[in-house]
Ligand code: FES
């Protein structure tokens with residue numbers, strides 16, 4: 004067996020280039036003769052745009068051309084990839100999302116004009132000379148105010164600012180209400196899931212290029228899914244057939260969801276390059292990123308949990324307002340609905356659930372998926388309300404959870420919100436979490452904190468998520484306008500080396516290391532004989548990219564299927580050469596042997612024969628050794644886990660510090676434990692960021708108050724502790740070939756409620772009980788809550 | 792105007808405007824794209840280099856201010872034979888990077904810390920990284936890598 008097969012913490016091969024400055028990110032690419040674009044963005048949130056005077060700007064040095072909405076007649080809007088049908092069977096309201104403001108400005112940061120010049124400084128200078136004539140309109144920012152009858156409309160052509168009013172499961176509503184009527188106890192909680200900005204450290208970049216000799220366009224972009232961009236931009240926006248459009252996403256410096264979506268700047272650079280017959284490059288500044296990258300979260304929720312006299316959960320209902328921003332970003336409508344409502348059962352047997360979501364247009368940047376996408380919002384409210392119920396009933400929060408868990412002998416388990424969990428063992432992760440966090444020893448640590456004049460609290464959260472997105476036929480029924488399979492081509496070279504061309508995209512996940520471990524295991528060769536190619540539509544099969552913790556579960560499965568085809572064919576070749584029957588050929592440790600004999604061939608002998616087919620079954624088999632597979636999952640995967648957080652609060656300042664953090668996850672089988680742990684630690688840090696620090700805020704005029712790292716508090720090294728991660732509880736996925744579940748989002752899903760539960764626990768133990776505090780729990784908020 | 796400096800022990804020069812930032816000169820003028828730009832408010836540290844032995848955010852300095860200076864970037868951090876330095880190797884060994892975008896800045900910041908404080912405590916490492924943001928790793932493994940590079944014992948990555 005290879006020493007670096009499945010389950011080994013193989014060091015990452017991609018690190019070498021990143022550690023020596025040889026990474027090739029999009030902004031590192033400069034094409035000969037390229038021009039630069041600077042986008043003039045609106046600094047008001049809502050206005051009628053009467054005119055744009057470019058007369059002074061267009062004659063400034065180096066200016067090649069200034070584009071406004073008028074130049075995009077005949078060009079489509081940015082499409083939305085998901086159609087939601089509301090409670091009454093009506094389709095959602097779907098306004099046009101133009102590349103540039105068309106007669107109306109709808110959020111701060113919306114593109115109003117674009118200056119293309121020989122240098123970036125020239126483009127910026129000229130943009131300052133553009134004069135806008137606009138009349139400001141009252142901005143619509145607060146979601147509940149936005150749906151009032153007299154609210155100004157973000158889109159005049161729509162009937163209101165309500166995108167959809169979604170009920171799930173609508174048929175259960177009456178039964179849910181009836182269960183509440185007879186409940187022994189009802190816990191009610193209103194909360195806000197704060198608006199966030201994903202903030203991958205690499206800002207977005209787009210470079211458009213056009214080749215006149217074959218009338219083809221190339222876009223270099225910071226994307227998690229180059230094929231999706233090619234399809235959306237080619238087919239819906241610019242009308243370029245896919246065979247004339249190549250999209251390349253080279254090294255990408257983090258995504259976290261915000262680089263899934265198709266953005267106006269990508270379409271602009273591709274369009275302008277063709278118009279000007281020059282490469283056109285755009286590099287986002289961080290300030291631009293804050294006002295143009297899709298934001299995340301931003302839900303306002305009321306959740307109620309009904310319990311019987313024995314503390315069994317009997318029903319759950321929620322009312323959520325979800326911010327869509329000014330336009331519908333690529334997957335925006337799916338986030339508060341199918342990625343959120345379907346997870347409201349959590350880890351529990353709650354028999355009756357009803358979820359209502361009102362998606363609302365406001366004069367803010369579009370909101371879409373951010374690490375976890377819908378599942379953090381579901382988990383946060385559920386794990387908060389369960390904790391609150393435990394407090395109200397005077398029972399241990401861990402035990403209330405345990406009592407209501409779906410038991411391990413109940414899988415597969417169909418929840419009342421339309422999904423079927425294949426496997427899980429929630430008590431196992433709970434027990435592991437309690438053990439690793441030394442839950443039992445908390446009292447000692449509490450006493451120490453008290454002696455130091457500090458408050459101390461412990462909080463836990465249990466999560467479930469749906470990953471490995473997604474069965475195409477199912478999501479099709481739910482309104483997805485795309486399939487969600489993944490692809491892989493496995494090309495075996497004559498001398499035995501392998502190249503895998505995958506539709507998955509790595510932007511930090513380490514696929515170049517972990518994917519070869521799988522193939523190495525299957526064939527019995529070393530992983531360094533396997534190379535991974537990704538991120539270029541010209542040399543990878545049509546794939547859907549990386550998000551929703553889908554790479555190994557879906558992309559990895561496609562690679563396994565293609566490799567199985569390779570092995571089957573290679574065995575036939577070996578059988579021919581060894582003059583045996585196919586069925587008798589075994590492949591082990593990179594050797595083909597005939598069962599029960601000492602006859603064998605090396606991997607390289609067979610691969611060579613495939614390309615030099617002198618002694619080869621040419622009548623039955625084509626030469627060559629290359630196979631492609633598309634894998635469409637039959638279900639989601641359901642990772643779960645227990646997160647336990649311990650905080651100290653300084654009573655003088657209200658500052659919360661995270662003292663200990665434990666994550667006990669069940670990801671099913673694991674390919675590279677080192678990478679998995681890194682994913683969890685990174686996700687937890689983002690969750691701690693959401694809970695303690697990060698907040699994207701607008702004032703009532705629609706000004707973005709947090710538009711730089713001066714105002715948007717990113718977690719820094721001193722804000723997060725060492726994070727204990729365990730993944731020894733493994734209930735493998737039953738429906739994909741690797742038994743894997745995916746681990747990319749768990750950390751960001753499970754951690755915010757654990758942190759907030761810990762903070763509230765500390766205040767409760769100190770005799771300053773507060774029912775709830777909204778995130779981020781800044782020192783000012785905590786201090787005010789303790790001293791109200 | 793013309794500017795001259797030593798970058799990674801090599802004499803370089805180029806034409807710049809007064810407003811050209813050092814990071815822009817390095818990336819666009821010299822093709823040293825290992826130094827990254829992650830923000831426009833001097834907050835993220837992705838652009839960290841050394842100027843005359845001091846850790847500097849190269850987005851906060853004009854190229855002309857580095858006239859005659861000795862500049863070191865990530866491209867000059869490997870051993871003479873091209874192998875990873877002890878610090879770079881520790882980042883790989885302890886999985887101190889994911890997307891790699893913050894990494895050059897992290898390595899430069901860590902090198903500067905270790906030059907001044909060869910055996911920093913965990914708290915000192917964290918404090919020193921205050922000006923460097925990583926969105927991927929949660930810092931856990933970056934801190935471990937730096938402690939390991941300083942020869943201190945840290946638990947192995949991924950307790951298997
Ligand atoms: S780019 Fe220099 S600190 Fe962010």
Ligand code: FES
Nearest residue numbers: 889893925926927
């Ligand atoms: S590794 Fe991605 S930002 Fe640090």
